[in-house]
Amino acid sequence: MEDRKMSNKFSLITDGLVKNNPTFVLVLGICPTLATTTSAINGMEMGLATMFVLILSNIFISLIAPMVPDKVRIPTYIVVIATFVTLLQLLMQAFVPDVYATLGLFIPLIVVNCIVLGRAEAFANKNSVGDSALDGIGVGLGFTLSLTVIGIVREILGSGSVFGWKFVAGDGILAFVMAPGAFIVLGYLLVLFNKFLAKK
Amino acid sequence: MASKSSLKNMALCLSLVCLVCSALLAVTYAVTVEPIAAAAQAKTNATIAKVLPAFSGDPVLGTVEVEGTEYPYYKTDTGYAVMVTTSGFGGPLTVMVGVDNDGIIHNTAVLSHSETPGLGAKCGTDEKFIGQFRGFDPKAKKLVVKNDGGDVDAITASTITSRAYTLAVAVAVKAxxxxxxSAAGSDAVTGASRPAEPAPAETVTDNGGQENE
Amino acid sequence: MEYLLIIVSAIFVNNILLAQFLGVCPFLGVSSKLSTATGMSGAVCFVITLATVVTYLLNKYLLIPLGLTFLQTISFILVIASLVQMVEIVLKKVSPGLYQALGIFLPLITTNCAVLGVALTVVTKEFTFGGEAHMLNLGEATVYAFATALGYGLAMILFAGIREHLALSDVPKAFKGLPVALITAGIMAMAFLGFSGIV
Structure with missing residues (x-):
């Protein structure tokens, strides 16, 4: 019994990584996925920032959900999410201003990232605080992982480096750092994911 | 499980949530307002230290007018660090240019840009490009890219960015x-107030230009 | 002349979808049919322009004087959410025809990051249209928002046209649906790159 409970908790986290991967399976939150993955490190930072908001909003929403009347559910959630996003903005400006400058507009836009509101609607408002936190961690990690993977691919092809470590002298194929590369890399990664990982 | 959607409940719920959230934000803002200012200041100071020879004392902020446009600058005892924004390939390109007391460029640094990654964005990192401005004597050489008959090597495939960068440096030299x-005549803060009050007629046209705001 | 620069730049050079990646979720979601894509574009056009004007005024006359600019994100999203609701109600009463055409797309727009994205860009970013770097004034902001929305519509409708054909063609199984749509969008983005540098 105890064992099953443990594995259930564990699966809350692992589900987000592969089975319910927000990018490759659910295809949510595509805007930041495309825009911030010009390098592996940028993608990872964006993923972590989203995870921060996701965990906090999941916890807070699961706490207040029983008290929120059904009709004002969505506005309430949006206020909560926007609050944590602003919190994140202020903290980033104070302690990691360079990262904030790189990710720019896409930090405030976490508010309208469908993943965050989606998890609030689909999970946090009907589960316990602990489970919601784990779900936030799981989905957040899944998002971070996919953004990092896309970032790595684009950085290798576009700049000939990984996490800033250069293995090709000179430039890569610049198109991959620019807008078209984002769409094309995500498209082909989805193909690979469909072919090899997706369980029918 | 959710409580009833009566008007009272809904209003109560929304106002409570807003109250809690604003309280949370107010506290965070109060806590972070100083670190944010400090971080911005530290970044500016680091850039000033990079573009000017070692100086003593705090840099003093002022503005200077060149050909009708005002530019902010920092004054130190070893020279001026002027900030100029020009129009690059993808949008505004802001450069800080350190000019020492002999009128020679000490160093330059990009403050912000929206150039294409891998092409124009190299203006912040390409040593071959930034390096040529170090110790550049604007009296001996021409601050214009080679394509346009000057002495500055443009970044490969990014002539527009290079042109904008060079223009920013040239404006800073003028500033x-x-x-x-002017420094000879009056006190430190000068520059800003130096080109005297514009003629009344000019003031009128100034307002005219902004009236659609 | 400056307005012309803003329009060309917002529609072609910095196309909101293909160069700035704002509003990609609905772009992929509703672009499989030309008619829905047209409806969505119309609704987005309307809301982006209106929301930008309202948030611009809110920012200028309330947030800046009170020193509350850190509340931009939260206040803008609330304004957009209520605005969308209001537009829906007004449209229903005033023009049932238009409501029929745009109505079903309106609720989706609140979470379309293009709306919040444009509103935030306008109040935080400096532009260099017509020479010097400056913040946009109300007139420019409105034109910018409207032109950006037109660019959104253009990309969306072109894309929907292509996707209608894609649906009929023989695509390898793993590519079916979104992957091939994304790759198509990539090729379109490449075409739009050709516009860069003209402004």
């Missing part, structure tokens, strides 16, 4: 010339 010319 420092204005500053050096």
């Amino acid at each position: 420092s010339a204005v500053l050096n010319g």
Whole structure:
């Protein structure tokens, strides 16, 4: 019994990584996925920032959900999410201003990232605080992982480096750092994911 | 499980949530307002230290007018660090240019840009490009890219960015010339107030230009 | 002349979808049919322009004087959410025809990051249209928002046209649906790159 409970908790986290991967399976939150993955490190930072908001909003929403009347559910959630996003903005400006400058507009836009509101609607408002936190961690990690993977691919092809470590002298194929590369890399990664990982 | 959607409940719920959230934000803002200012200041100071020879004391902020446009600058005892924004390939390109007291460019640094990654964005990192401005003497060489008949090597495939960058440096040199010319006469903060009050007629046109705001 | 620069730049050079990646979720979601894509574009056009004007005024006359600019994100999203609701109600009463055409797309727009994205860009970013770097004034902001929305519509409708054909063609199984749509969008983005540098 105890064992099953443990594995259930564990699966809350692992589900987000592969089975319910927000990018490759659910295809949510595509805007930041495309825009911030010009390098592996940028993608990872964006993923972590989203995870921060996701965990906090999941916890807070699961706490207040029983008290929120059904009709004002969505506005309430949006206020909560926007609050944590602003919190994140202020903290980033104070302690990691360079990262904030790189990710720019896409930090405030976490508010309208469908993943965050989606998890609030689909999970946090009907589960316990602990489970919601784990779900936030799981989905957040899944998002971070996919953004990092896309970032790595684009950085290798576009700049000939990984996490800033250069293995090709000179430039890569610049198109991959620019807008078209984002769409094309995500498209082909989805193909690979469909072919090899997706369980029918 | 959710409580009833009566008007009272809904209003109560929304106002409570807003109250809690604003309280949370107010506290965070109060806590972070100083670190944010400090971080911005530290970044500016680091850039000033990079573009000018070692100086003593705090840099003093002022503005200087060149050909009708005002540019902010920092004054130190070893020279001026002028900030100029020009139009690059993808949008505004802001450069800080350090000009020492002899009118020679000490160093330059990009403050912000929206150039294409891998092409124009190299203006912040390409040593071959930034390096040529170090110790550049604007009296001996021409601050224009080679394509246009000057002495500055453009970044490969990014002539527009290079042109914008070079233009920013050239404007900064002009600004420092204005500053050096005026510094002899009056006190430190000068520059800003130096080109006297514009003629009344000019003031009118100024307002005219902004009236659609 | 400056307005012309803003329009060309917002529609072609910095196309909101293909160069800035704002509003990609609905772009992929509703672009499989030309008619829905047209409806969505119309609704987005309307809301982006209106929301930008309202948030611009809110920012200028309330947030800046009170020193509350850190509340931009939260206040803008609330304004957009209520605005969308209001537009829906007004449209229903005033023009049932238009409501029929745009109505079903309106609720989706609140979470379309293009709306919040444009509103935030306008109040935080400096532009260099017509020479010097400056913040946009109300007139420019409105034109910018409207032109950006037109660019959104253009990309969306072109894309929907292509996707209608894609649906009929023989695509390898793993590519079916979104992957091939994304790759198509990539090729379109490449075409739009050709516009860069003209402004």
